Amino acid sequence: MIELQGIGIGQGVAIGRVLRMPEPLPEPVTTRSTLDPDAELARATASMHVVAEDLEARGERAGGTAQEVLEAQAMMAEDPTLIEEVTSRLHKHQTAERAVFEAFATFRDQMLALGGYLGERAADLDDVAQRVIANLGGLPAPGVPDPAEAFVLVAHDLAPADTALLNLDKVLGLITIDGGPTSHTAILAREKSITAIVGTHAAAQLADGDEVIIDAANGIVLVAPSAKQLAEARARILAREARALAPIGPGRLKDGIPVPLLANLGSADGAAKAVALGAEGVGLFRTEFLFLDSTSAPTVTQQREQYERMLREFPGQKVVVRALDAGADKPLAFLNDAAEENPALGLRGLRALRASEDILREQLTALAEADAATDADLWVMAPMVSTVEEAAYFTALAHELGLKTAGVMVEVPSAALLADRILAQTDFASIGTNDLTQYTLAADRMLGSVAAFQDPWHPAVLRLVGEVGAAGASLGKPVGVCGEAAADPLLAVVLVGLGATTLSMSASALADVRASLADFTLEQARHLAAAALTADGAASARAAATAIAHSYTSTAPTGTGPTVLTTPERGTQK
Ligand code: PEP
Numbered sequence: 001m002i003e004l005q006g007i008g009i010g011q012g013v014a015i016g017r018v019l020r021m022p023e024p025l026p027e028p029v030t031t032r033s034t035l036d037p038d039a040e041l042a043r044a045t046a047s048m049h050v051v052a053e054d055l056e057a058r059g060e061r062a063g064g065t066a067q068e069v070l071e072a073q074a075m076m077a078e079d080p081t082l083i084e085e086v087t088s089r090l091h092k093h094q095t096a097e098r099a100v101f102e103a104f105a106t107f108r109d110q111m112l113a114l115g116g117y118l119g120e121r122a123a124d125l126d127d128v129a130q131r132v133i134a135n136l137g138g139l140p141a142p143g144v145p146d147p148a149e150a151f152v153l154v155a156h157d158l159a160p161a162d163t164a165l166l167n168l169d170k171v172l173g174l175i176t177i178d179g180g181p182t183s184h185t186a187i188l189a190r191e192k193s194i195t196a197i198v199g200t201h202a203a204a205q206l207a208d209g210d211e212v213i214i215d216a217a218n219g220i221v222l223v224a225p226s227a228k229q230l231a232e233a234r235a236r237i238l239a240r241e242a243r244a245l246a247p248i249g250p251g252r253l254k255d256g257i258p259v260p261l262l263a264n265l266g267s268a269d270g271a272a273k274a275v276a277l278g279a280e281g282v283g284l285f286r287t288e289f290l291f292l293d294s295t296s297a298p299t300v301t302q303q304r305e306q307y308e309r310m311l312r313e314f315p316g317q318k319v320v321v322r323a324l325d326a327g328a329d330k331p332l333a334f335l336n337d338a339a340e341e342n343p344a345l346g347l348r349g350l351r352a353l354r355a356s357e358d359i360l361r362e363q364l365t366a367l368a369e370a371d372a373a374t375d376a377d378l379w380v381m382a383p384m385v386s387t388v389e390e391a392a393y394f395t396a397l398a399h400e401l402g403l404k405t406a407g408v409m410v411e412v413p414s415a416a417l418l419a420d421r422i423l424a425q426t427d428f429a430s431i432g433t434n435d436l437t438q439y440t441l442a443a444d445r446m447l448g449s450v451a452a453f454q455d456p457w458h459p460a461v462l463r464l465v466g467e468v469g470a471a472g473a474s475l476g477k478p479v480g481v482c483g484e485a486a487a488d489p490l491l492a493v494v495l496v497g498l499g500a501t502t503l504s505m506s507a508s509a510l511a512d513v514r515a516s517l518a519d520f521t522l523e524q525a526r527h528l529a530a531a532a533l534t535a536d537g538a539a540s541a542r543a544a545a546t547a548i549a550h551s552y553t554s555t556a557p558t559g560t561g562p563t564v565l566t567t568p569e570r571g572t573q574k
Pocket residue numbers: 284286325411431432433434435436482483484
């Protein structure tokens with residue numbers, strides 16, 4: 001048995017035999033074209049158009065986030081600057097195939113160099129190029145194999161067009177060799193609840209027919225598993241299926257204490273699914289996702305329409321909207337115009353908004369207007385708050401502009417350490433564990449080489465969460481958690497034990513977290529938290545909490561299994 005490490009997406013477990021994605025088309029030859037440049041250009045643009053239309057059509061079939069991704073790809077296929085790049089190469093008598101290959105590669109390299117969110121879009125460009133080159137050669141579009149038997153798909157990094165239309169009856173699970181937790185593959189896999197592991201570098205050694213277990217909760221792939229491991233995995237699959245069928249009720253602990261379970265959304269599109277999965281409101285609405293492609297600031301009217309559309313989906317329920325969190329991995333052209341050496345430590349979040357206060361005022365005005373026109377319970381919060389003064393500033397401004405409940409995200413260690421003083425200035429706190437982990441462990445959350453440090457189980461992160469929880473309890477102010485940590489069923493219990501009063505996550509995680517909370521009383525959750533806090537590192541914190549959880553429940557809590565105990569310590573340093 002071999003164990004491969006990757007980054008698990010969600011909590012799924014899958015068992016199956018590997019089928020690898022076919023290798024990409026060979027690089028087009030560099031020989032001089034026998035056609036004149038205009039004839040080659042006609043060929044190239046015709047193929048680019050066919051590919052754009054095909055991607056649009058796939059988008060319409062897929063709907064939701066997938067449609068947005070595929071539409072963005074369709075636009076890449078006919079991007080005028082790319083066509084200019086292709087044309088200039090055709091005038092040097094390259095073939096259409098070669099010119100397309102080189103032009104797209106140039107753009108891909110530029111995106112990779114930019115890194116962050118844009119860097120992770122580079123794979124999308126490669127896919128478009130492959131599709132155009134295949135069309136030029138009269139070949140079928142590259143894509144997922146379609147054998148008679150169900151299989152586990154292994155690919156370098158799946159193109160959005162392929163992930164969006166994966167046949168879930170055939171594809172039992174997905175392993176990618178490249179890709180990070182925020183790649184499109186990961187985003188779409190999460191949305192479609194596909195059992196997936198990304199960034200599994202060692203998966204390059206997997207061959208067709210290898211039997212594997214994908215254990216997304218623990219971020220591992222077991223190759224050639226033993227009979228015992230197979231039996232354990234089957235039991236976990238069955239338990240998860242049973243939980244998905246369990247009646248949907250509000251989040252609560254075993255002793256009946258409510259822990260409202262909220263959804264993280266990036267647009268109104270995911271709202272219906274979140275409601276169907278039992279979301280009791282929205283704990284994080286990421287407004288910057290609405291404007292990632294905008295070159296100028298959206299108007300108050302444009303914004304109000306978007307916010308109203310989303311608020312209408314949650315009548316009478318709490319909806320926490322975050323002010324634009326621009327910068328670092330999510331740059332917005334109209335807010336972040338200066339080049340920065342270390343953008344995660346730069347003018348991002350509330351800092352960027354204060355530097356362009358008119359944009360912040362307009363956003364809060366649009367939100368207040370949307371609030372007045374709908375009957376959701378709207379709360380607003382500021383991202384990347386690092387000082388007490390910033391918390392006071394944002395809260396006062398939001399109140400001044402008519403918003404009744406204004407709070408701050410705790411994503412920077414300084415805000416966690418001074419949580420009592422910050423909470424004294426504001427209405428609530430919401431802990432963003434993705435950034436809080438990044439800044440506590442000093443490890444770029446987008447960088448594969450330090451991904452092992454990005455583990456919110458680290459006791460340093462948990463101690464900071466505990467500071468915020470204690471401050472909230474003593475001041476009687478709500479403390480939510482809206483980072484990915486809240487989607488880990490056992491960690492969710494620990495977070496509640498540390499004082500979180502609500503949890504917000506991708507809608508696909510709600511069922512597992514709801515089931516896990518119902519297994520523990522508040523006192524037990526506090527014991528789990530205390531055990532995790534005494535550990536030296538992330539893996540031992542998780543192991544300590546798992547051991548205590550086992551002593552309280554006869555079956556393992558959701559998403560955790562004995563393999564957790566053997567996972568090497570992650571994210572710790574000597
Ligand atoms: C976080 O940092 O945990 C968070 C929820 O915000 P984002 O992931 O959008 O930075």
